[in-house]
Amino acid sequence: MTAAIGAPLPPYDPAAAENATTLPVGGPATVRAYVAELLRRHRRAFVTLVLVNSVAVLSSMVGPYLLGGLVEDLSAGSRDLQLGRVVGLFVFALAIQTFFVREVRLRGAMLGEEMLADLREDFLVRSVALPPGVLERAGTGDLLSRITTDIDRLANAMREAVPQLSIGVVWTALLVGALTATAPPLALAVLLALPVLLIGSRWYYRRAPRAYRSEAAGYAAVAGALAETVDAGRTVEAHQLGARRIALSERRIAEWTAWERYTLWLRSVLFPVVNVTNVLLTSAVLLLGGAFVLRGWMDVGQLTTGALLSQMLFEPVGLILRWYDELQVAQVSLGRLVGVREIESDSGEESLAPEGRELVAEDVRFGYRAGTDVLHGVTLRVPRGTRVALVGPSGAGKSTLGRLLAGIYAPRTGHVSLSGAELSRMPAERVRRHVALVNQEHHVFVGTLRDNLLLARTDADDAELWAALGAVDAGTWARALRDGLDTEVGSGGLSVTPAQAQQIALARLVLADPHTLVLDEATSLLDPRAARHLERSLARVLQGRTVVAIAHRLHTAHDADVIAVVEDGRISELGGHDALVEADGAYAALWRSWHG
Template sequence: MKPPAQSESGPATMLPVGSPAAVRSYVRLLARRHRGNFGAVVALHGVATVAGLVGPWVLGRLVESLATGSAEGAIAAAVGWYLLALLVQSAFTWWSRLRGGVLGEEVLADLREDFLVRSVALPPGVLERAGTGDLVSRGTTDIDRLSKSVREAVPELAVAVVSLVLVLGALVITSPLLALTAVTGLPLLLASSRWYFRRAPQSYRSESAGYAAVNTVLAETVDAGRTVETLRLGGDRIRLTDRKLAEWLAWERYTLWLRSVWFPTIDAVYTLAVLGTLVLGGLFTLRGWIGVGQLTTGVLYAQALTGPVDLILRWYDELQIGQASLARLVGVREVEDPETDDSVHPDGRRVEATEVRFGYREGADVLHGISLDVAPGSRVALVGPSGAGKSTLGRLLAGIYAPGRGSVTLGGASLARMPAERVRARVALVNQEHHVFVGTLRDNLRLAAPEADDTELRSALDAVDAGEWVDALEEGLDTEVGSGGAALTPPQAQQLALARLVLADPHTLVLDEATSLLDPRAARHLERSLSRVLEGRTVIAIAHRLHTAHDADVIAVVEGGRISEYGSHPELVAAGGPYAALWRSWRDER
C-alpha cells in the first residue's frame, strides 16, 4: 500500500512543525527538569524487576532438586522465597507506577504551560495569518494525543528498558547458550521494525496535519457562516471539507495498514523466541550441556522477555504518534520573532509611515507606497470603501504587522524593531473583536491595569457608559462573566474592552470599528464620552460612520491601497472629491 499523495492545497500560512533537533532539545529540557522523579521511577522498578526474577530462579532450583531426588524441604523453601519475591515485586511495582503517574502529570503540565506561554507571546501578525484552526488543533488534539504518551508511554518505556536489561542479564548468568536461543527472532524483529519506523513518523505527522486542516476549514466555515450563506458558498465549503476529510482519512487508513503488518510480525518473533529456547534448550539438556533446572529457568526468562520487548515496541509506536504531536507543539517555539532591538526607544509620540508597501502574500501588495504623518495628540480618520486597505494600514500603524517595504516609526524609532511589550505600552489597537475572559468583571478590567483599585475601575467603566449596566448586576464588579458566568451582550463586551483601553492608558490609539456593535445613537454618545477621556492622546480611527471623520482633525481617504485625499473635513468637502461623495451619500442615507 502506497502512502497517500501530499495535498498541494494545504494552507501555506500554517504554523511550522518542530524540527527533529528542536524536538530532541525540548525533550532534553524536560528530562533535566524532572530527572529526580524519572530516576526514582527507574530505581523503584529496577527493584521490582529483580524481585520478579526470583520466581523463575526458584522454580528452576526446585525442578533441579526434584530431578536429582533431593527435594526434601525444597518445596517449602521455594514457596517461601516465591511469596516473598512476589510481595516485594507487587509493592515496588505499585510504588513505581504511582511515581510514574505523578511524573507523567507533571511533564504534561509543563507541556501545556510552555505551549500556552509561547502561544500568547506569538506575534499577532503570525496568528492572524495562520488562523485559529491550526493553533486550536495543537492546543487541544495534539495535547490530548500526547497525554497518553506522557502519562504512560514515557514511564512505561523506561520501566520496560530496565526490565529487558535485567532479564537478559539474568538469562546470560543462568545459561549463555539459552540467551543465544532467546534472541533467534532478533533479525526478523529488527527488519520489521526498521520497515515500520521508516514510514510511521512522517505518516503520523501527515495524519495530524490533515486533522488540523479539517479543523481549520470547519472553523473558517463556522466563523464566516453568514458570508457563506449570503454568497451561496455552502456547496463549495462542503466540497472543500469533504476533500480535507478524505485526505485525513487516507492517512488514517495508511497508518492503520502499517500497524496491521507490523504487529503480527512482532507476535511471530515472540513465539519464535520461546519455541526456539524450548526446542534448542531441550537438545542442550539431552546432551548434558545444561541442567533441567537451567532449562526451566531459561524458558521462563525467555518468556519473560516478551513482556518488556512488547512494551518497548508498543510504547515506542505510541511515541511516534506523540512525537508527531510534540513536533507540532514545539513548532510554535520555532516561529521566528521579528528582529527586535531592545536598545530601540521612541523619542516622542509622532507616528510616521514612509512609502509603506505591504501584502499578505508575496507579490500581491495590499498597500502601495503609503506615506502618513500623524502629529502627537491629533485625531486622524481613515475612510474609504471596504477592501481599500484601511484596517491593514491601521495594523501597520499599531505595530501588529511589519511593512514589506518602507517604514513605520513612533518617535523616530521603527515599530518593527521595537520589542512588542514596548510597543503595546504606547500604542493600542482596538477593533470589533472583543473577548470576555472567564472570571469576574474586576479580573477582566485588571488585565489592563493589575494594580487598579475599584475607584479607578469604576471611573473607566463610567468613561465608556458601562457604569449603569454594571450597577444593575447583582454582584457588581464581582459578577462572574465569560464561559459559565453571566452572559454579556456584544455591545457590553465592546464597552468592557474599551474600559480596559482606558485603564491601559496608551498615548496612541488605533480604533478599528471600535463602536461598531453599538447602535448609531449609543455609539455617538460613547464616542463623545471617550473624547473627553482621550483628550491629548493620538487617535487613529478607521471610520465607517462618517460622523467620526467629521470630528477628526485630519482625514485620509484610502482607495485601492493608496491615500487619494488628505485634509480636514471642510477642506475635503469643498474639494468635491471622493470624500465629498462619501459624505453626501452618508448624509442622504441618514
C-alpha cells in the first residue's frame, strides 16, 4: 500500500483492521459511554474548569469594550475621555484575566492527569478480568501497542485536548454571544464564514477517524511483527529466516507509513480551510460593519468592539480545530483501550458453584479459528482423585483439551463441567479455586519473595508461606536468603534459577490449594537433574488431588490410572497402561517407539 501526499488511499477496510488485531476496537457508542462516565466521575472538577474559564474569557472582553467606548467618544467629539479610569479598569481586568488563565491551565492539567490515571487503571483492571483464553490468543504485539503507544497518544489528549477543547468551546460561545449582543448586524459575518468552515471540517472529519484507525492498526501490525521476530530470534537465525522477517517488517512499516502520509495530507487540506475562514470573517466584519456605519445602523464604537471580538474568535476556533484533530487520534486509541469492554467478562453466574469434584467434558468441539475445529466431539470423565494422562502425537490436540479442562478456553459446542457446574459460566477466580493449570511457563514478579507467594492467597501468614515453600523443597534455599521472605526477587533483585522459579510457582499452587490440577509437562524445560528434583516436589503437591497430565514423555503416563490417547482431535483409546499395550493400538505403537 503506497500513497503520495495529495493522493488519497483506498477507503478504510474495517475487516482488514479487525484482522490486524485480536482484541476488539470499541465502537463510537462504547467510547461515548466511557467518556460520559469519566466526566461524571470528575464533574465537579469539570464544572469548576468551565466556570474559571468563563471568568477568564469575560475579563478578556473588557479591553475591546473599553476601546470601543473610547473610539465612540472620540468620533462624537467628546473631550472628557477619562483615560485614567479606562486604563485602571483595563489593568484590573488584565490582572483578573491573568490569574484565571493560570487557574484554567492548572485545573485543566490536573483534570487531564486524573482522567488519564482513571483510564490506565480501568484498562488494567478490565484486562486482568478478561477470560484467560482471550488474553492468551491476543498475542504480545496488539496488547503491548495498546498499553504503550495508545496510552502515550492518549496522554497528550487527556492532559491537553479534553481541557483545551472545553475551554475553546466556552470561549467561542461567549465571544459569539458578546458579538451578537454588542453589534447584532455583525453576527451575519459569522454566518457568512461558518459554511466554509463547516464544509471543510465535515470533509476532513468524515475521513480522519477511519484513517487514524487504520494508522493505529498498522502500527499494531508493525509492533506484532517486530515482537514476534525478537521472541523467536533463535528460531529465525537457525532456519535462516532473517531476510523473510525483514521483508515482512518492511512491508508492515510501508503500510503504516502510507497511512501516516494520508493523515498528513488530510491535515494539509484542513488547515488552509481554517485560514480562509479567518480571512473571510475579518473581511465580512469590516465590509458589513463599514456599510452599516455609513447607513447609521450602528456606530463606530460598536464596529470597533465587534471587529476586536471577531479577531478574538480566531484563537478559540483554532484551538477547537487543533485539539479536535488531536482527539481523532485519541478517539482511535481510546476505542482500542475501551474495546476490552465489549468482550464478555468472566462475571459468570455468582450462584453457580460445583457441588463435587468430578471433571467432565461432554461432546466438546473447539477451534481457534471460525470454521476450523481442533477438537471434534471429545467426551472424557475424570472422577475425583483420578490421575489421567493425555498422550498422542504432536498437534493432536492434547494441550488444547487440557486448557479446556482447566477452564482457560470455553468450548464452541458441548460442555466442560465440574460436577454439573459449567466452567465457562463460572467467574475465572472461582474456577481457579477448583482447577489450576501448571505448565512450563513460570514467572517471578518484581518484588519480595513474600509478595510473589501472596499472589496465590493474600491472607496467608508467614508460617503458611514457609510451609508452602517446604512442601516443594524450596525451604532450604529460601531460608538461606539474607532477608528471607523479604528478599527482593525478579528483575533488579535476586536472580533465581529456572528450578527455583518453578518451585515458587508450585508454592503458590500449594497456597491456592485447588483440588484439580492440569499439568502440561511442568518440568520439561529444566535440565534432567533439576527436573527430577522438582518432580519429587511436584509429587508431594499432587497427593490427594485429581490430576490431568498432558504427557509429552510417556514415562509420565505409565503410572496414571487412566490414559487417553488423543489423535486428530479425538480420543481414540482409553484405558490403563497394561491394557492399552496389550490392545496393540495407537498407544502401544507410541510406547514401542518411545522405548526404541
